[in-house]
Amino acid sequence: MTTPTTIRLYGTAPDSIVDGPGLRFAVFVQGCSHGCPGCHNPDSQPCGGGTVRAIDDLVAEIAANKLAQGITISGGEPFEQAAACTELARQCRVLGLNVWTYSGYTYEQLAAGVPDPAARDLLQQTDVLVDGPFVQACHSFELKWRGSSNQRLIDVPATQRAGHVVLWETEDYLPRKPASW
Ligand code: SF4
Structure with a gap:
Protein backbone atom coordinates (compact mmCIF):
# COMPACT_ATOMS: atom_id res chain seq x y z
CA MET A 1 0.00 0.00 0.00
CA THR A 2 1.22 3.52 -0.79
CA THR A 3 2.22 5.55 2.26
CA PRO A 4 -0.14 8.54 2.64
CA THR A 5 1.42 11.98 2.32
CA THR A 6 -1.53 14.03 3.53
CA ILE A 7 -3.95 14.06 6.45
CA ARG A 8 -7.32 15.80 6.83
CA LEU A 9 -7.27 17.96 9.95
CA TYR A 10 -9.85 19.69 12.09
CA GLY A 11 -7.03 21.57 13.83
CA THR A 12 -4.02 21.40 16.11
CA ALA A 13 -3.12 22.53 19.62
CA PRO A 14 0.67 22.86 19.93
CA ASP A 15 0.71 23.19 23.72
CA SER A 16 -2.09 21.06 25.09
CA ILE A 17 -2.15 20.04 28.76
CA VAL A 18 -5.55 18.31 28.59
CA ASP A 19 -4.98 15.55 26.02
CA GLY A 20 -2.63 13.34 28.01
CA PRO A 21 0.27 13.82 30.42
CA GLY A 22 2.72 16.69 30.15
CA LEU A 23 2.85 19.27 27.42
CA ARG A 24 1.63 17.70 24.19
CA PHE A 25 1.18 18.61 20.55
CA ALA A 26 -2.43 17.63 19.89
CA VAL A 27 -3.60 16.84 16.37
CA PHE A 28 -7.36 16.74 15.80
CA VAL A 29 -8.31 14.92 12.62
CA GLN A 30 -11.42 15.74 10.62
CA GLY A 31 -14.17 13.18 10.14
CA CYS A 32 -15.93 10.86 12.57
CA SER A 33 -18.84 8.50 11.98
CA HIS A 34 -19.69 7.71 15.62
CA GLY A 35 -22.11 10.60 16.18
CA CYS A 36 -21.95 10.40 19.99
CA PRO A 37 -24.69 12.51 21.62
CA GLY A 38 -22.96 15.32 23.53
CA CYS A 39 -19.82 15.12 21.34
CA HIS A 40 -17.22 17.64 22.54
CA ASN A 41 -16.20 18.46 18.98
CA PRO A 42 -19.23 18.16 16.64
CA ASP A 43 -17.63 20.33 13.93
CA SER A 44 -14.98 17.65 13.53
CA GLN A 45 -17.56 15.04 12.46
CA PRO A 46 -18.17 15.82 8.73
CA CYS A 47 -15.60 13.84 6.76
CA GLY A 48 -15.35 16.42 3.97
CA GLY A 49 -14.59 19.39 6.23
CA GLY A 50 -11.39 20.66 7.74
CA THR A 51 -8.18 21.21 5.82
CA VAL A 52 -5.83 18.83 4.07
CA ARG A 53 -2.24 19.10 5.32
CA ALA A 54 1.00 17.49 4.16
CA ILE A 55 2.16 15.06 6.86
CA ASP A 56 5.82 16.07 6.39
CA ASP A 57 4.89 19.69 6.95
CA LEU A 58 2.93 18.86 10.10
CA VAL A 59 5.81 16.75 11.44
CA ALA A 60 8.24 19.63 10.77
CA GLU A 61 6.01 21.91 12.85
CA ILE A 62 5.90 19.33 15.64
CA ALA A 63 9.69 18.86 15.50
CA ALA A 64 10.18 22.63 15.83
CA ASN A 65 8.20 22.57 19.08
CA LYS A 66 10.98 21.76 21.53
CA LEU A 67 8.71 21.66 24.60
CA ALA A 68 6.23 18.95 23.60
CA GLN A 69 6.85 15.57 25.27
CA GLY A 70 4.53 13.72 22.97
CA ILE A 71 1.73 13.97 20.48
CA THR A 72 -1.93 13.19 20.91
CA ILE A 73 -4.00 12.20 17.90
CA SER A 74 -7.66 12.89 18.53
CA GLY A 75 -10.56 14.13 16.54
CA GLY A 76 -12.69 13.35 14.83
CA GLU A 77 -11.86 9.68 14.57
CA PRO A 78 -8.14 8.94 14.00
CA PHE A 79 -8.84 5.33 13.01
CA GLU A 80 -10.99 6.49 10.10
CA GLN A 81 -7.74 7.96 8.71
CA ALA A 82 -5.67 5.12 10.08
CA ALA A 83 -2.99 4.99 7.37
CA ALA A 84 -2.33 8.75 7.49
CA CYS A 85 -2.30 8.77 11.31
CA THR A 86 0.05 5.77 11.31
CA GLU A 87 2.54 7.69 9.18
CA LEU A 88 2.22 10.76 11.40
CA ALA A 89 2.75 8.68 14.54
CA ARG A 90 5.66 6.77 13.01
CA GLN A 91 7.52 9.94 12.10
CA CYS A 92 6.87 11.46 15.53
CA ARG A 93 8.19 8.38 17.29
CA VAL A 94 11.38 8.70 15.24
CA LEU A 95 11.65 12.17 16.84
CA GLY A 96 11.45 10.50 20.27
CA LEU A 97 7.89 11.58 21.02
CA ASN A 98 5.37 9.28 22.66
CA VAL A 99 1.97 8.85 21.01
CA TRP A 100 -1.47 8.92 22.59
CA THR A 101 -4.39 8.13 20.30
CA TYR A 102 -8.09 8.64 21.02
CA PHE A 134 -18.29 9.28 24.54
CA VAL A 135 -21.33 8.20 26.59
CA GLN A 136 -23.20 11.11 28.12
CA ALA A 137 -24.65 8.98 30.95
CA CYS A 138 -21.09 8.08 31.99
CA HIS A 139 -19.73 11.63 31.75
CA SER A 140 -17.84 13.11 34.69
CA PHE A 141 -15.49 16.09 35.07
CA GLU A 142 -13.58 14.02 37.65
CA LEU A 143 -12.15 11.71 34.99
CA LYS A 144 -8.59 12.28 33.83
CA TRP A 145 -7.98 12.55 30.08
CA ARG A 146 -11.30 11.00 29.14
CA GLY A 147 -14.85 12.24 28.98
CA SER A 148 -16.86 9.22 30.15
CA SER A 149 -16.11 6.33 32.47
CA ASN A 150 -16.61 3.64 29.80
CA GLN A 151 -13.44 4.91 28.11
CA ARG A 152 -10.15 3.27 29.08
CA LEU A 153 -6.52 4.43 29.11
CA ILE A 154 -4.82 1.41 27.59
CA ASP A 155 -1.09 0.68 27.59
CA VAL A 156 -0.95 -0.69 24.06
CA PRO A 157 2.54 -2.30 24.06
CA ALA A 158 1.84 -3.99 27.42
CA THR A 159 -1.57 -5.12 26.17
CA GLN A 160 -0.07 -6.66 23.07
CA ARG A 161 2.61 -8.43 25.12
CA ALA A 162 0.06 -9.76 27.64
CA GLY A 163 -2.64 -10.71 25.14
CA HIS A 164 -5.29 -8.92 27.22
CA VAL A 165 -6.07 -5.29 27.97
CA VAL A 166 -3.58 -3.68 30.37
CA LEU A 167 -4.61 -0.26 31.67
CA TRP A 168 -2.07 2.52 31.66
CA GLU A 169 -0.91 3.61 35.13
CA THR A 170 -0.93 7.36 35.65
CA GLU A 171 0.87 7.83 38.95
CA ASP A 172 4.36 8.41 37.56
CA TYR A 173 3.07 11.28 35.43
CA LEU A 174 1.28 13.19 38.17
CA PRO A 175 3.03 16.40 39.28
CA ARG A 176 4.71 15.90 42.64
CA LYS A 177 5.21 18.46 45.39
CA PRO A 178 8.87 19.32 45.97
CA ALA A 179 10.16 17.76 49.21
CA SER A 180 10.67 21.23 50.71
CA TRP A 181 6.95 22.13 50.51
S1 SF4 B 1 -15.93 9.66 18.82
FE1 SF4 B 1 -15.35 11.68 19.62
S2 SF4 B 1 -15.39 13.08 17.85
FE2 SF4 B 1 -16.52 11.22 17.28
S3 SF4 B 1 -18.68 11.71 17.73
FE3 SF4 B 1 -17.83 10.63 19.52
S4 SF4 B 1 -17.12 12.29 20.90
FE4 SF4 B 1 -17.41 13.19 18.84
Whole structure:
Protein backbone atom coordinates (compact mmCIF):
# COMPACT_ATOMS: atom_id res chain seq x y z
CA MET A 1 0.00 0.00 0.00
CA THR A 2 1.22 3.52 -0.79
CA THR A 3 2.22 5.55 2.26
CA PRO A 4 -0.14 8.54 2.64
CA THR A 5 1.42 11.98 2.32
CA THR A 6 -1.53 14.03 3.53
CA ILE A 7 -3.95 14.06 6.45
CA ARG A 8 -7.32 15.80 6.83
CA LEU A 9 -7.27 17.96 9.95
CA TYR A 10 -9.85 19.69 12.09
CA GLY A 11 -7.03 21.57 13.83
CA THR A 12 -4.02 21.40 16.11
CA ALA A 13 -3.12 22.53 19.62
CA PRO A 14 0.67 22.86 19.93
CA ASP A 15 0.71 23.19 23.72
CA SER A 16 -2.09 21.06 25.09
CA ILE A 17 -2.15 20.04 28.76
CA VAL A 18 -5.55 18.31 28.59
CA ASP A 19 -4.98 15.55 26.02
CA GLY A 20 -2.63 13.34 28.01
CA PRO A 21 0.27 13.82 30.42
CA GLY A 22 2.72 16.69 30.15
CA LEU A 23 2.85 19.27 27.42
CA ARG A 24 1.63 17.70 24.19
CA PHE A 25 1.18 18.61 20.55
CA ALA A 26 -2.43 17.63 19.89
CA VAL A 27 -3.60 16.84 16.37
CA PHE A 28 -7.36 16.74 15.80
CA VAL A 29 -8.31 14.92 12.62
CA GLN A 30 -11.42 15.74 10.62
CA GLY A 31 -14.17 13.18 10.14
CA CYS A 32 -15.93 10.86 12.57
CA SER A 33 -18.84 8.50 11.98
CA HIS A 34 -19.69 7.71 15.62
CA GLY A 35 -22.11 10.60 16.18
CA CYS A 36 -21.95 10.40 19.99
CA PRO A 37 -24.69 12.51 21.62
CA GLY A 38 -22.96 15.32 23.53
CA CYS A 39 -19.82 15.12 21.34
CA HIS A 40 -17.22 17.64 22.54
CA ASN A 41 -16.20 18.46 18.98
CA PRO A 42 -19.23 18.16 16.64
CA ASP A 43 -17.63 20.33 13.93
CA SER A 44 -14.98 17.65 13.53
CA GLN A 45 -17.56 15.04 12.46
CA PRO A 46 -18.17 15.82 8.73
CA CYS A 47 -15.60 13.84 6.76
CA GLY A 48 -15.35 16.42 3.97
CA GLY A 49 -14.59 19.39 6.23
CA GLY A 50 -11.39 20.66 7.74
CA THR A 51 -8.18 21.21 5.82
CA VAL A 52 -5.83 18.83 4.07
CA ARG A 53 -2.24 19.10 5.32
CA ALA A 54 1.00 17.49 4.16
CA ILE A 55 2.16 15.06 6.86
CA ASP A 56 5.82 16.07 6.39
CA ASP A 57 4.89 19.69 6.95
CA LEU A 58 2.93 18.86 10.10
CA VAL A 59 5.81 16.75 11.44
CA ALA A 60 8.24 19.63 10.77
CA GLU A 61 6.01 21.91 12.85
CA ILE A 62 5.90 19.33 15.64
CA ALA A 63 9.69 18.86 15.50
CA ALA A 64 10.18 22.63 15.83
CA ASN A 65 8.20 22.57 19.08
CA LYS A 66 10.98 21.76 21.53
CA LEU A 67 8.71 21.66 24.60
CA ALA A 68 6.23 18.95 23.60
CA GLN A 69 6.85 15.57 25.27
CA GLY A 70 4.53 13.72 22.97
CA ILE A 71 1.73 13.97 20.48
CA THR A 72 -1.93 13.19 20.91
CA ILE A 73 -4.00 12.20 17.90
CA SER A 74 -7.66 12.89 18.53
CA GLY A 75 -10.56 14.13 16.54
CA GLY A 76 -12.69 13.35 14.83
CA GLU A 77 -11.86 9.68 14.57
CA PRO A 78 -8.14 8.94 14.00
CA PHE A 79 -8.84 5.33 13.01
CA GLU A 80 -10.99 6.49 10.10
CA GLN A 81 -7.74 7.96 8.71
CA ALA A 82 -5.67 5.12 10.08
CA ALA A 83 -2.99 4.99 7.37
CA ALA A 84 -2.33 8.75 7.49
CA CYS A 85 -2.30 8.77 11.31
CA THR A 86 0.05 5.77 11.31
CA GLU A 87 2.54 7.69 9.18
CA LEU A 88 2.22 10.76 11.40
CA ALA A 89 2.75 8.68 14.54
CA ARG A 90 5.66 6.77 13.01
CA GLN A 91 7.52 9.94 12.10
CA CYS A 92 6.87 11.46 15.53
CA ARG A 93 8.19 8.38 17.29
CA VAL A 94 11.38 8.70 15.24
CA LEU A 95 11.65 12.17 16.84
CA GLY A 96 11.45 10.50 20.27
CA LEU A 97 7.89 11.58 21.02
CA ASN A 98 5.37 9.28 22.66
CA VAL A 99 1.97 8.85 21.01
CA TRP A 100 -1.47 8.92 22.59
CA THR A 101 -4.39 8.13 20.30
CA TYR A 102 -8.09 8.64 21.02
CA SER A 103 -10.78 6.55 19.36
CA GLY A 104 -14.52 6.03 19.50
CA TYR A 105 -13.86 2.36 18.70
CA THR A 106 -12.87 -0.07 21.42
CA TYR A 107 -9.43 -1.66 21.57
CA GLU A 108 -10.99 -5.03 20.75
CA GLN A 109 -12.62 -3.65 17.59
CA LEU A 110 -9.40 -1.97 16.46
CA ALA A 111 -7.31 -5.08 17.12
CA ALA A 112 -9.80 -7.00 14.95
CA GLY A 113 -9.20 -4.58 12.07
CA VAL A 114 -12.31 -2.39 12.46
CA PRO A 115 -13.01 -0.02 10.74
CA ASP A 116 -10.08 -0.85 8.46
CA PRO A 117 -7.19 -3.35 8.62
CA ALA A 118 -4.84 -0.34 8.87
CA ALA A 119 -6.23 0.15 12.39
CA ARG A 120 -3.74 -2.49 13.55
CA ASP A 121 -0.86 -0.43 12.10
CA LEU A 122 -1.95 2.63 14.06
CA LEU A 123 -2.19 0.55 17.23
CA GLN A 124 1.42 -0.53 16.60
CA GLN A 125 2.46 3.13 16.59
CA THR A 126 0.41 4.05 19.69
CA ASP A 127 1.73 4.06 23.26
CA VAL A 128 -1.58 4.80 24.97
CA LEU A 129 -5.04 4.34 23.46
CA VAL A 130 -8.04 6.11 24.98
CA ASP A 131 -10.82 3.94 23.64
CA GLY A 132 -14.58 3.85 23.25
CA PRO A 133 -17.31 6.35 22.36
CA PHE A 134 -18.29 9.28 24.54
CA VAL A 135 -21.33 8.20 26.59
CA GLN A 136 -23.20 11.11 28.12
CA ALA A 137 -24.65 8.98 30.95
CA CYS A 138 -21.09 8.08 31.99
CA HIS A 139 -19.73 11.63 31.75
CA SER A 140 -17.84 13.11 34.69
CA PHE A 141 -15.49 16.09 35.07
CA GLU A 142 -13.58 14.02 37.65
CA LEU A 143 -12.15 11.71 34.99
CA LYS A 144 -8.59 12.28 33.83
CA TRP A 145 -7.98 12.55 30.08
CA ARG A 146 -11.30 11.00 29.14
CA GLY A 147 -14.85 12.24 28.98
CA SER A 148 -16.86 9.22 30.15
CA SER A 149 -16.11 6.33 32.47
CA ASN A 150 -16.61 3.64 29.80
CA GLN A 151 -13.44 4.91 28.11
CA ARG A 152 -10.15 3.27 29.08
CA LEU A 153 -6.52 4.43 29.11
CA ILE A 154 -4.82 1.41 27.59
CA ASP A 155 -1.09 0.68 27.59
CA VAL A 156 -0.95 -0.69 24.06
CA PRO A 157 2.54 -2.30 24.06
CA ALA A 158 1.84 -3.99 27.42
CA THR A 159 -1.57 -5.12 26.17
CA GLN A 160 -0.07 -6.66 23.07
CA ARG A 161 2.61 -8.43 25.12
CA ALA A 162 0.06 -9.76 27.64
CA GLY A 163 -2.64 -10.71 25.14
CA HIS A 164 -5.29 -8.92 27.22
CA VAL A 165 -6.07 -5.29 27.97
CA VAL A 166 -3.58 -3.68 30.37
CA LEU A 167 -4.61 -0.26 31.67
CA TRP A 168 -2.07 2.52 31.66
CA GLU A 169 -0.91 3.61 35.13
CA THR A 170 -0.93 7.36 35.65
CA GLU A 171 0.87 7.83 38.95
CA ASP A 172 4.36 8.41 37.56
CA TYR A 173 3.07 11.28 35.43
CA LEU A 174 1.28 13.19 38.17
CA PRO A 175 3.03 16.40 39.28
CA ARG A 176 4.71 15.90 42.64
CA LYS A 177 5.21 18.46 45.39
CA PRO A 178 8.87 19.32 45.97
CA ALA A 179 10.16 17.76 49.21
CA SER A 180 10.67 21.23 50.71
CA TRP A 181 6.95 22.13 50.51
S1 SF4 B 1 -15.93 9.66 18.82
FE1 SF4 B 1 -15.35 11.68 19.62
S2 SF4 B 1 -15.39 13.08 17.85
FE2 SF4 B 1 -16.52 11.22 17.28
S3 SF4 B 1 -18.68 11.71 17.73
FE3 SF4 B 1 -17.83 10.63 19.52
S4 SF4 B 1 -17.12 12.29 20.90
FE4 SF4 B 1 -17.41 13.19 18.84
